[in-house]
Amino acid sequence: MADPMAHNELPQKKKLYIETVGCQMNMLDSELVVAKLRNEGYELTLDIGQADTILYNTCSVRQHAEDKIYSALGRIKTIKQQKPEVSIGVLGCMAQKDQGQILKRAPHVDIVVGPGQLGRVSELLAKAKEDRAPQMAVSLARTGGSRDHVTESFAEYDPLREPAMRPTPHQAFVRIMMGCDKFCTYCIVPSVRGPEQSRPPDGIVEEARQLAEQGVKEITLLGQTVNSYKFKTPDGRTTRLSDLLERLHDIPGLVRIKFITSFPNDMTDDLLQAVRDLPKMSRYLHVPAQSGCDEILKRMKRLYTVALYDDMMARIHETIPGVAVSSDFIVGFCGETEKSFEKSIRLVERSRFKNSFIFKYSPRTGTKADDLYADDIPEGVKKRRNNDLLAVQNAICAEDNRPFVGRTVEILVEGPSKTAQRHASEGFGPIQMTGRTSCDRIVVYEGNARQAGELLPVTITEATPMTLFGEVMTTALVGIGA
Ligand code: SF4
Structure with missing residues (x-):
């Protein structure tokens, strides 16, 4: 039947x-x-x-x-x-x-x-x-700045977002730009992602509002050179990233806003002032330097000098108290001598980055560097330079995390750590939770999974180069550090 x-x-x-x-x-x-x-x-x-x-x-x-x-x-x-x-x-x-x-x-x-x-x-x-x-x-081959061949994907996506795919239920990425116009010689991005296009601000604000209504507390605005964001309306008015941040800041429910990745030349004063003046802004900037040597920067076609980068770092620190900056470096780029590599070490030492992402150069077919220069640094030398730069950076991380011990910081709780998830499923009591300070430092403390998405005061009791450990304050929060 x-x-x-x-x-x-x-x-x-x-x-x-x-x-x-x-x-x-x-x-x-x-x-x-x-x-x-x-x-x-x-x-x-x-x-x-x-x-x-x-x-x-x-x-x-x-x-x-x-x-x-x-x-x-x-x-x-x-x-x-x-x-x-x-x-x-x-x-x-x-x-x-x-x-x-x-x-x-x-x-x-x-x-x-x-x-x-x-x-x-x-x-x-x-x-x-x-x-x-x-x-x-696929999009047509890019021949240098033409804009008519790239399908604009923004409008084609359904605005409904997929919570299960987010970093955590309370954090979401929001794209505000596509593509890149900088054409650094080692980079494949401009030819695969197309020219730089800024997304209309109304759509971004609407998407962020929807995310906040779904319970998202932190949004990270994404762009290859996010601080180059500029949208011109037909009436000739321009929305800069700082203007967009002001609008996003007004959205109820959001408690933290970040943006990555920034390009040194476009770190304007109005943007730094917005990061300083808007309380929901994370006091954290990711601004890749790539090298501390002018000749190498020129070969990379990074469009700035070390002096400009130093000046930008000085303006960042003068404008935003307690800010943290992280960077990217490529070691072993074509023609990088020991002397030029040492200049990268000096730049890390004086910039005191919160952390640096260090990569060994590897040539990519279809890039200018692959056409123009020989990949002339042996793999062993690249590896050694990578380790040396990392060691300098790690020592700075350890020194700069140490003064946090004894201070109370406000963190946005992200969720249980991986070990904690296992312990929780085995029926243990309090678990290790992780969160981040406004300046993007990772803090681990003993708490419970229900705290995910909350802003909590934590007193730091121990510091390692990459992580701060602390205890949740139960009394009123006094003197929150960054
Ligand atoms: S490294 Fe960044 S700025 Fe340079 S071309 Fe690639 S995406 Fe653009």
Whole structure:
């Protein structure tokens, strides 16, 4: 006899597995792709073996990230052989850069979609099935500043956001710009992400308002050179990043606002004043220096000198008390002598960054540096310089974290630490929670999971180079430090 309930059953949802490599911009792209696919009947799975659709959102900034994707594609070939109905997609920067190469190396891939075309993922998945042929959607090759070839993805995304894809339920990324016009010689981003485009401010404010209504407490505004943000309305008025921050600051429910990544030349005084004057602003700036040597900066085409960077650091510290600045460095760039490397060490020493992300140079096909210069620094030397610069930075982290001991800081609680999640599931009492100060220092304390998303006063009892440890104050908060 037929099951009388059978015709009432809901249609089975399609299962989507997604892996993301790379920067925050990619994490946000994945969140937006997932949001759109969920609206079309997909649900997320963490089990790749259960998935009907497997997507890789990729990065092409370093060779290692690309190798990782090609080996993942190799591993899932057997899934496709056993279940040919499974759809496989390569999205993002590597899709834009390698295009048809991906289909040659991994013919079991169904869709290849560049970052400017992510709004079309579901349409392409359907077309690949219908035509029984792989589909590719990438932006045209960039020939230097033309704007007509890049699909503007902002408008194509559904504004509904996907909470499960966020860093935590209380934190969200909001893209305010796409692309980049700086063309640093080592960087593939301008050719894969297209020209710099600022998003209209009304859409950004509306999205942030929706996120706040969903319980988000902290938003991080994203752009390759986020402080270059400028939107001109048809009546000729310009919204700068500082103006946008003022509007976002008025949104009820938000308690903290950050922006990354900044470009040194565009660190204007009005922006620094906004960070100082708006209480919800995180007193934290990420401004990559990349090198402390003018000749290397020139080879990198970074468009500033070390003197300009020093001047910017001085203005930051004069304007914003208690601010923390972090930086990026590339070591072993083409032609980097010991003397030029030492200049990077000196810059780290005098800038006293909160932390530095240090990378060994690796040439990327399609970049100017790869065309113009020999990758002439041996791998061993790059490695040693990386370790040396890291050691200098770590010593600074240790020295600058130490004075926090005994001070009370306000943190935005992010959630239980990984160890804490395990202990909680095993039925232990209080657990280790983590949060961040306004100046982005990580604080670990003993608390409970319900505190996630709250602003809490914590007295620091111990400091390591990367982490502060503390106890929650139960009495009124006095003298919050940054
Ligand atoms: S500023 Fe330079 S390093 Fe940053 S995204 Fe643009 S080209 Fe790449």
